[in-house]
Amino acid sequence: MNPRLGDDLFRDTTGMTTLESHLLGGFHSQSNLNQPDHSASKSTWKRFGTHHVSASTFLASVARRCVVCESIRAAVSKLSDDFLATGRLFNSFTTYGVYYFPAWGTCWLVFHLGLSEEGMELNTDHSILEFLCRPPEYFSAHIEVNSLVPAHTEGSDSTENLDVAMAWIQICDETHDCLRQQSDGSGFSPTRLLDVGSTEDSVVKLVTSPPAHERYVTLSYCWGTGTSVRLLSHKIEGFQRGIHVESLPRTLQEAFRVSRGLGIKYIWIDALCIVQDSESDWNHESSKMAEIYRNSYCNIAATSSKDCHGGLIKARSPDHLGTILVTTGWEGCENGSLGLIDRFILRHNIEKAPLNARGWVLQERHLSPRTLHFADTRLFWECYKTTACETWPAGVARGCQLALLKRNLGHPAPRDALYLYWRQLLRSYTATRLTMEEDKLPAISGLARKLAALLSDKYVVGLWGASLLTELLWHAATRPGHRPSSYLGPTWSWVSTNGQVDTNIHWTSIDTVHTALARVVNYQIEYATDDVFGRVRSATLRLSGRIYPATFLHPMQPSADKPLYGSITFDDCQINAHCLATSYTLDVALGSVGSVHTYCLPLLVDIEGVRLIRGLLLQPTGNNRGEYSRIGTFTCFPNSSEAGTAVFNEEQYHLDPTLVDEEDHIVLI
Template identity: 30%
Template sequence: MPANSVEILCEACENLFSEDRYNEAKRVYQHHPTTVAFRQALEISCAICVRIWITFSRRTYKTIKPFDTIDGDEFECFTPITYGMFPPAQTSSCSAITFFTDQLQACLFLQTKTVRPHLYTQVSNNTGSDAALQFLIDKEDECQKKHNICRLSVPVSGYTPTRLIELIDCDNVSIQLRERLECIERYVALSHCWGSSQPLTLTRATATELFQGITLDRLPKTFQDAIAVTRRFGLRYLWIDSLCIYQDDKYDWGMEASRMKDIYRNAAFCIAATHAADSTAGLFHERDNRAVCPLDIDISWQNPRAMNGASMQEFQMLPTGLYSVVCEHLNEIWLIDDAPLNQRAWVAQERYLATRVLHFTEEAVFWQCFASWSTEAFPDGLPLFYGQLCQVRKETRLKTLVQEYRYKKVESGQEHEDSTRLLVNIRNYWRDFIRSYSGYKLTHESDIFVALQGIAQDIVTNTLEDRMVAGLSEERLMQELCWKSNSHECRPGESHRPAKWRAPSWSWASTKLPSKIPGLSLGCADGRYDMATLVKWHAPAKLSGELIEAALWVECRLLNLDVRQKDWYATIFIAGVENIFEETGIHMDDTCPSDQAGRIRSVFLMPTSHHNYTNGARNYIEGVALELSDEEEVAYKRIGCFNISIEWDGSQDHEASKEPFGHVMKILGETEPQVIKI
C-alpha cells in the first residue's frame, strides 16, 4: 500500500498514490464514482474524504454541514468525484490534489514534513477553548519579547483613548465606562460587525448607566466573549466603538473618528470578530477539528520502476516521504478575507492600523503581526500553499511593506538602498488597496473618506509624503483621474451612485463600485508625456475626513465629439464616421437605460497623457470624458475615461493603423489650451 496514515483511509484514498494508477499516464483519475461510495467513505470517517466533504460543504453552504443531514437527491451534486495531481510550483514546496465534481472542486495541499518537521500541533473542538486562547497568549508573549519590527510600530509615548471600558471584579457590576484615564498600561480594541442587531450603545440617555457600571448580561455575545479574551490575557481595559463613542452626538463622533489611527495603533492588540455578521454571534464556535488539523500521510512507492525520477515527474508522482495534508480553506483568503467582518470599509482601516490582530474565524483562531502569521495548527507560521492559490491580501502586504520601510530607515538612520523600490511597491499596493476598499460595504455612505482617513494619513501623508485629494494622490493626480469603475458589471440603467453627494465626479468615491486606479507608466525611452496640468484644487473636509466640497482647475485641450452609448460603453464619432477606433471608445461611469441605448450625446475628451514607445508598437493617449455640469454653467463633470491607441503586431499596415490616432492628435494640436473647472 503506497499511502499509510494513523487515521482511517478508504480504499479509494489508499489508491491515490498507487503507482499502477499513475502508470496510466492520465491527468485526471476516478476517485468515488457514485454517491453510495462517497457516503460509505464518510461513514467510516475516511480522513481524506472527510476533508474533501468539509471543503465541498463550505463551498456549497458557506459552512460545514454534517454529511448525514443532506438528503439523497441533494447529495447527488457531490459525485462522481475525479481528481488530478499537481507537482510543486517554483514558488512553493507544496504539491496539490484537486478533486472535481461537475459543480465543485476541493483542493488538498501536501507539504513534506522534512521541510518543517514540527509544523503543527493538535487543536481542540472549540475556538474558545483554553488551548486556543493559550496559543494566542503565547504568540503575544513571543511578539513582545522577540519581534523588534512589531515593537517599533507602537509609539513610545503612551496614548489612552478618550473612553475605555474597565473590567470590574465585583458581584453586581461587570464593566464600567471610564473617561479620560491616565497612566494605564495597556488596552485592547475590538473590531466587529454591527449588522442588523442594535446592541446597547453609548448615548446621552445611556451614559449615566454605563458610567455607573452594568452587568455582562446587558451586552451581546460578541462583547461578552471579547471581555473574556481580555481577562484571559490579564488585561483590564477594552475599547469598543459603540460603547466608547457617543452615537447621538455628531461632534463627539467626528472627533473620535479622527482618532481611529491612534486608537488602533496603540492598542496592545485587536480582537477581530471575523466570522460574526453581527454582535449576537460571538467569537467562539464549535468546530470539526479535522477541518483545521493536517493529516500525516506516509507515501512509499512499492514498484522500484516508479522510483525513477523521470517517470515520477512524467506521471506527477510525489517523492517517497512523510507529508502533511491540509484543507485549502485553512488560509486567510477563505476564513478571514472572505468573512463578513472583512467586507466592511471601516474594518480595512482597523486591520491595517492594529499592530497585532487576533482573528476569531468559524474554524480557527489566527495570530497576525508584522513578523508572524499563524494559527493553532501551525504555530510556527502558515504553510506555503500551492503556488499563488493563497495570495496575501493587499492591505496585509501593504501593511508589511510600510513597516519594513520604516524599520530599515530606523536601523540605517537614513534613506536606504531599498527605499526607492519599497516606496514604489507601497504606492502600487496602496492603489490595489483602494480598488478593494472602493467595493467594501458602509452602513453610512458618507463615511467613505472618514473610514479611510487613518490609513491614508499613515501611508500617503507620513510614508509617501504626498497628499490625498478626494481619494486621489496629489502627486499623480492627472494620471489617477483616469480611474475605471466596474460599471460593465451593472445592469442597464442600474444606479450605483450614493444617495447623497460625498465626492466630486472625478473621484472614484463618487460611485459605489470597485474602481481601478491606473498604475505607474513604465515604458521605453520615449515614455509618457503629460497633456494636462493641474492648476489648483479645492477640497475642504471636516475633522472626521468627510468632504464638504471639491473642485479641480486643469489646463488642458478639449476635444468635442459625439458618442453613441450602449450599456457601459460609448463608441466615438469623428467627422461623421462611427467607431473608427474599432475596440477603442469610452468606458462610461454609468450604464444607460435600455430605452436610451444608442442615442447620440455630445462629450468632451480631456487627454491627460500621451504614451509613446520607441518601436511604435504601442502608442496611445488616455484621459477622461467630460460633459457640461448641470450645476455650474462654466464647469464640467466626469462621465467616463478613455484610451485611444495604436497596437501594431506586424500583421497589418502600420501606417494605416496610425490614421485614426493621427487624426485625433491633429485635432488636438489645432485646439487652444484652456483652464477648466471640474
C-alpha cells in the same frame, strides 16, 4: 497536533480509487516525468481524473467524516444537498487535477465541482478547493511550537484555550518590533476605554481620560441589526458606574473575557466608547481611528460572526484543526503518507469571512500591529512579521500565505510600494459594505492619514496629489451601479460610486515615463469638518487640456457582474484614422441604451510600453460653460507605436472654444 485522516480521498472499500491510481503513477515517479507527454522541459506537470462520480457517493463520504470531502462540502455550503443531488452533471460530480512545479518543488491538488444550472456554470477554470501536498517531514520541520497548542474539543468554550495566543504575543514581544514600529512614543491613550476588571467582576466600567501608556486591546466586529447597547449622551454617567456584562451581546461579553485572559485591563469598543448620538464626538473620535488601532496592544477580531451576537470561536470539530494526512503508495513517502494543506486557508477563514465584508474593518486590520482572528474553524494570528494559526502556530506554510499588505506600514517601504499598497487597498475597500454610505471617506481615513505621513503627499478626496493625473484613471471593476443617494464626493473621485473600483496597476509608479496630455491647474475642496481625510461638502478640479467630442453605444446591462464597456468613435475622423480602437468603461449605468454623445479628455500616454492613451469620459453639467461631470474612462490604442501623442495633436485639430471655460480650463465636479 495529530494529523487528521482523509482516507476516502484515495481509498474505498474495493481498494484504490481512480484518483489513487492516477496519483500512484504521478509526480513522485521520475520516470513518468521523463515520458514524452510529460517532458522535463515543461515548467509544470499535470494530471486530471475523477474524484466522485456522483453526488450520492460524495455525500456518503461526507457522512463518513472524510475531512477532504467535508472541506469540499464546506466550500460549496451555499448549495443545498438537494441541488447537489439533482443538479445537471457535466461529467463526474467532483474531479481533481494534480499540478507539479519541479522548479519550486511544489505540488497542488485541485478539486472542481462538475455541476451546472441555468445562469450558473460551476464547472469552470475556478477551483472549489486547492491543497498543497507535502511529505510528513515537512510538517515536523515547520510546526516548531506544536507543544503550545492545547487540546481542543468539539464545542469548546471560546476563551478557555488562549495558551497559543499568549505564545504568539510573547514571541512577538520578544523577537519582533511590531508595537514599537507603530507607536509614536507619545503615550497615546483613547478618550475613553472600558475597564474589564477581573474574572469575578460582573460589570465593566467606562473610563474617561485613561492614564497614558496604559495597555489596551481593541475589538473588531460586525454590529449587525438592532444593536441596542450603545453609548449615548444620557448614558455616560451610568456607564461610568458600571455596565452589567450579561446585558451585552455575546461577542462583547467574550471579548471582555479574552481581554482578561490576556492580562489586559482595558478594551476599546466603538459602540461603547464613542457617543453615538453626538455628531461632534463621532467626528472627533473617527479622526483618531489611526491612533486608536495602531497603539492597540492587540486587536481582537470576531472574524466569523455576522453580528454582535455571534460570539468569537464557534463550536468546531478537532478534526479540522490538524493537518490532513492521506495514505498513499508513493515510493519515497514516509510511512506511505502525505500531508494536505488548504492552499487558501487564509482566504477561506479570514478574507472571505463576514467581518471583512464590513468597510470599517479594513483599516482596523491594517492599522493594528497585531490581530487575533477568531475564525470559523480555528484561531489565527497576524502581525507585521508572522501569519499563523492553530494548525501552523509557527507560521502558515509558504504557498498558503496571502501577501501581507500591512507590512508596508510596519517597515520602511519605497514610495512606489506605498502607492501600490493604497491601490490594492482601494480595490478591497470598495468591495466592502458600509451601513452608512456617508462613512465612505471616514472609514478609510485612518489609513489615509498614516500613508499621507509616510508619503509626505496631499490627500485629495481619496486620491494622491503627487500623481493626480494617474490617480484619476481609476475605473469600475464590476458592473456599474449608481451614484450614492447623498453627496459623498466629486465624480472624478471613486468616492462618488457605489461599486468596486480598480486602478491601472501597470501605471502604479509615479516615476513611470509618461507624456502628460493635460495638467492639473488647481482643486478646491470644502470639508464637512476640520478633518481633511473625512467627509467633504463639495470639490472641484480644474484641468488644462483638450477635449474631443465622441459617441459610444451604451449597451444593455450585462447579465454577469462585469464592468460595462464598449467602443468609442470620435467626431473627428482624423483621430479615428490614427486609432486601431478606442474602448471605454463606465463608472455608473446611464439612464438609456443606444447612442450616447460624450467628450473625451486625454490625460496620459504611456511611452514605455505600447503607448496606450488613457483619459476620462465626460458629460457637460449644463450649469456653467466648460463644467463637466465624469462618467467613465477611455483607452485609445494608436495604430503604430510612433503615433503616441500625434493622435491628439493640438496643432492638428481645431478645438471648439465653447468646450472650455473663460480661462480655457476644463472644470470637473
